[in-house]
Amino acid sequence: MKLNVEQRRIVELEPTGPMLVKGVAGSGKTTVAIRRIQFLMDHYCHEEDDKILLVTYNKTLLNYIKHQYDRLADSEQDAERFFTSNAEVEIVTIDSLMFTAFRNYQKRIGKKLEIASVEKIHKAMIMAIHEVKKSYPEVKLLSPKNSRFLLDEVEWLYSCSMEDVETYQSVDRIGRASGNSGTPQKLLKNSQTRAAIFEVSRFFWQLLEKEGFVTFKQMNLQALNEVRQSASGSYTHIIIDESQDLTRVQLEFLKELYKEKAHSSLMFVADNTQSIYPQSWLGKGRPYTTIGFDMSGKSRTLSKNYRTTTEISTAAFHLIEADESIQSNVDFVKPALIDRHGHPPIYRFFLTPQQQVKFLADEINLLKNDYALSDMCIVARGKRNIESAAIDLEKAGIQCEILQNQDPDFESDKVKLVTMHSIKGLEFKVIFLIDLNSGLIPQDLYADAEDQKTVESDERKLLYVGMTRANELLYMSSVKKPSSFIKEINRKHLRMKKDASLRPFESISMTDYRLTDGLVDLHSKEELTRQWLIRELNETYGYPLELMQLEYPVQQFSKKGYCDIVVMVYSGGEARPYIIAEVKRFGSGIEDAVAQVKSYLEADSRAFYGIATDGLEVKIIDRQGEEVQDLPKCRPQFLPDTKSRRVYKNFKNGRQYDYAEEQDAPGQIEVKEAGSEVLMQVHETVAVPLIGNVAAGIPTLASESYETTLHLPREWVVSPSETFSLTVTGDSMTGAGIDKGDIVIVHQQNTVSNNDIVIAVIDGEATMKKYMAMGSEILLLSENPSYEPIMMRSEDVYINGRVIGVLKK
Numbered sequence: 001m002k003l004n005v006e007q008r009r010i011v012e013l014e015p016t017g018p019m020l021v022k023g024v025a026g027s028g029k030t031t032v033a034i035r036r037i038q039f040l041m042d043h044y045c046h047e048e049d050d051k052i053l054l055v056t057y058n059k060t061l062l063n064y065i066k067h068q069y070d071r072l073a074d075s076e077q078d079a080e081r082f083f084t085s086n087a088e089v090e091i092v093t094i095d096s097l098m099f100t101a102f103r104n105y106q107k108r109i110g111k112k113l114e115i116a117s118v119e120k121i122h123k124a125m126i127m128a129i130h131e132v133k134k135s136y137p138e139v140k141l142l143s144p145k146n147s148r149f150l151l152d153e154v155e156w157l158y159s160c161s162m163e164d165v166e167t168y169q170s171v172d173r174i175g176r177a178s179g180n181s182g183t184p185q186k187l188l189k190n191s192q193t194r195a196a197i198f199e200v201s202r203f204f205w206q207l208l209e210k211e212g213f214v215t216f217k218q219m220n221l222q223a224l225n226e227v228r229q230s231a232s233g234s235y236t237h238i239i240i241d242e243s244q245d246l247t248r249v250q251l252e253f254l255k256e257l258y259k260e261k262a263h264s265s266l267m268f269v270a271d272n273t274q275s276i277y278p279q280s281w282l283g284k285g286r287p288y289t290t291i292g293f294d295m296s297g298k299s300r301t302l303s304k305n306y307r308t309t310t311e312i313s314t315a316a317f318h319l320i321e322a323d324e325s326i327q328s329n330v331d332f333v334k335p336a337l338i339d340r341h342g343h344p345p346i347y348r349f350f351l352t353p354q355q356q357v358k359f360l361a362d363e364i365n366l367l368k369n370d371y372a373l374s375d376m377c378i379v380a381r382g383k384r385n386i387e388s389a390a391i392d393l394e395k396a397g398i399q400c401e402i403l404q405n406q407d408p409d410f411e412s413d414k415v416k417l418v419t420m421h422s423i424k425g426l427e428f429k430v431i432f433l434i435d436l437n438s439g440l441i442p443q444d445l446y447a448d449a450e451d452q453k454t455v456e457s458d459e460r461k462l463l464y465v466g467m468t469r470a471n472e473l474l475y476m477s478s479v480k481k482p483s484s485f486i487k488e489i490n491r492k493h494l495r496m497k498k499d500a501s502l503r504p505f506e507s508i509s510m511t512d513y514r515l516t517d518g519l520v521d522l523h524s525k526e527e528l529t530r531q532w533l534i535r536e537l538n539e540t541y542g543y544p545l546e547l548m549q550l551e552y553p554v555q556q557f558s559k560k561g562y563c564d565i566v567v568m569v570y571s572g573g574e575a576r577p578y579i580i581a582e583v584k585r586f587g588s589g590i591e592d593a594v595a596q597v598k599s600y601l602e603a604d605s606r607a608f609y610g611i612a613t614d615g616l617e618v619k620i621i622d623r624q625g626e627e628v629q630d631l632p633k634c635r636p637q638f639l640p641d642t643k644s645r646r647v648y649k650n651f652k653n654g655r656q657y658d659y660a661e662e663q664d665a666p667g668q669i670e671v672k673e674a675g676s677e678v679l680m681q682v683h684e685t686v687a688v689p690l691i692g693n694v695a696a697g698i699p700t701l702a703s704e705s706y707e708t709t710l711h712l713p714r715e716w717v718v719s720p721s722e723t724f725s726l727t728v729t730g731d732s733m734t735g736a737g738i739d740k741g742d743i744v745i746v747h748q749q750n751t752v753s754n755n756d757i758v759i760a761v762i763d764g765e766a767t768m769k770k771y772m773a774m775g776s777e778i779l780l781l782s783e784n785p786s787y788e789p790i791m792m793r794s795e796d797v798y799i800n801g802r803v804i805g806v807l808k809k
């Protein structure tokens with residue numbers, strides 16, 4: 001892979017201490033981080049104790065990076081040395097680094113501490129709340145029902161090493177309502193509430209410690225204290241991938257490992273839009289100065305998303321666009337899209353988990369023709385969801401593998417399953433995001449709406465992370481009740497089926513119902529499905545509402561059936577049924593509807609397509625009864641013609657043209673050379689009055705006698721002000737291509753040449769003839785053998801004009 005200019009520049013930057021690489025999902029941050037190792041090894045590791053550390057956030061990502069480079073190893077020999085024999089480079093997770101330090105801490109103090117279980121933590125928290133309540137009876141927050149909130153707050157205190165109450169009293173709690181104007185003042189600065197929470201944190205710690213337990217965040221804090229005690233930095237270069245997710249303690253810990261030299265570097269690689277942990281420090285928009293670094297002039301941005309298609313990126317971005325707190329983050333980067341197109345994300349809703357599994361199994365079996373099973377990954381918010389999906393899919397005959405932290409096999413010929421948190425940094429050609437259900441994402445953690453809002457922002461980013469893992473195809477599905485996030489993604493970015501343009505079902509408010517005249521029961525459940533389909537046929541497929549008929553009768557032998565929707569199209573000037581649709585109550589199944597559509601298609605052989613849907617399932621069939629992927633979109637030729645079309649014979653140049661004028665917009669004309677499909681450019685049109693018919697007497701150009709006006713290209717006339725037109729009443733000039741009902745265009749002139757077709761006035765009566773001068777006489781010829789030529793003395797004939805063209809009837 002060839003790096004782009006900015007990526008290469010970052011890889012090859014001269015190390016000058018701390019620097020920041022921020023970028024959008026899929027912009028090559030991890031790619032750059034790994035390439036940078038090689039560069040640093042080759043150019044900035046010349047001293048004996050020089051070492052490089054690449055820190056990843058979790059195990060799956062670590063293994064994935066190793067896997068990627070194992071694959072590269074064949075083509076890039078050097079890559080192998082990162083992971084095998086090279087002592088200069090370490091690629092590890094932040095957790096394993098800290099756990100090693102924590103073990104050293106235990107050894108040093110000679111005490112064994114274990115990570116506490118969820119139950120133990122909960123119990124200790126409840127006890128701490130009761131204990132502290134005794135000293136702070138007036139603090140309402142101190143209640144077991146707020147134990148989850150308090151635990152989060154206490155863990156936050158540990159995760160940022162908040163060691164004294166004065167600091168906590170004055171700190172801004174980003175992501176918590178802390179008394180800024182307009183927000184509830186739950187965690188007001190310098191308050192009894194904060195003092196009480198700080199007490200809870202101390203008491204809770206003591207309770208666990210007494211029993212030989214710590215929480216994860218406490219373990220981190222001990223690890224930090226340990227490295228502060230023992231180590232002076234040991235890595236010349238540290239690269240921190242996904243640094244937006246680290247807590248303050250984790251960042252401080254890495255700082256301790258950093259060995260500052262003239263040629264050393266500390267690279268933070270971050271995307272705040274993917275910051276998905278509540279206790280993360282920098283991801284919440286805090287400046288780097290809070291951890292002692294000034295990044296002014298030291299940050300680089302990668303904005304081009306190489307991973308996903310434009311359609312997937314657009315839908316994913318739409319989700320976070322709605323969140324003001326994400327957009328206003330100082331390090332927010334707007335993604336730039338590469339020009340790679342594919343299917344828009346497919347969204348499906350199901351009433352039962354079984355329906356969802358069946359859909360997954362059917363779709364995977366279809367995709368197997370184009371993708372390896374290892375290209376597909378199923379992702380869910382919770383571990384339990386992927387576990388049960390794995391069991392059900394195995395039962396349905398799909399080979400699955402849950403990606404474990406230990407030795408995952410990315411290559412195995414199995415569909416992978418992983419949680420949204422663990423898929424961070426990974427990518428697959430096909431991603432299925434399942435169980436996007438209300439209550440599951442965003443998780444319902446807090447009863448308090450304001451607290452819940454802070455959770456939602458992180459959860460929204462989590463879904464964003466999931467969506468941006470797909471290279472080519474993204475499926476999303478919900479069971480029973482969709483996540484509120486689904487509503488936030490505009491339906492125009494989603495599809496119901498991979499190869500159809502149909503957008504997912506959406507309830508339409510009754511005030512927006514269409515074509516309701518004559519409908520008996522607008523409240524029926526079928527009507528909801530029908531109205532959605534009407535809107536799809538209209539907005540997505542472009543069929544005008546005027547072409548749709550509801551309850552359209554179809555004669556089936558002796559029986560009359562009524563189709564729910566029929567879309568008519570025009571052919572040869574006549575409207576005929578083209579698409580027949582049968583709808584059912586939402587989620588009630590489509591078997592009957594398919595059978596009905598098939599029988600209607602048989603009964604009315606004019607129709608081409610049938611569609612059967614209950615809003616949840618959809619089937620499109622052709623007139624042979626075969627299933628097809630999609631309906632055709634409306635084409636201009638399906639519509640009634642709104643133009644009046646005529647042929648124009650131009651006597652000036654002997655050519656023939658196709659002429660059309662928009663009926664509703666006189667003057668809007670189209671001209672083509674006869675037989676050509678190419679429209680001619682009409683630079684100027686002129687208005688030519690139609691002032692009567694040829695036989696009606698002497699034409700005058702007095703404006704009040706106009707019947708109507710024709711609009712012709714300027715180049716067809718000689719002089720616009722001296723041009724008029726007449727309707728032909730007789731058949732004497734048929735041989736010249738001028739028939740009854742045609743309109744002739746006449747240039748007003750008194751002198752003409754032989755063989756010109758003229759408007760001649762004899763005894764006050766006008767006639768159209770071919771002109772031939774013969775001495776002092778004029779011969780007026782018809783172009784029809786039934787009429788004799790007329791010979792007149794020239795003084796008895798008044799020539800009013802010359803016919804320069806004819807607009808055929």
Ligand SMILES: Nc1ncnc2c1ncn2[C@@H]1O[C@H](COP(=O)(O)OP(=O)(O)OP(=O)(O)O)[C@@H](O)[C@H]1O
Nearest residue numbers: 002003004024025026027028029030031306307425
């Ligand atoms: N210059 C490039 N040309 C082509 N493909 C690229 C380029 N840079 C990165 N990619 C590809 O884009 C995808 C995303 O890269 P990478 O995982 O490094 O991005 P990231 O910024 O770390 O993503 P995320 O933060 O979403 O995990 C990978 O498939 C990578 O191979």
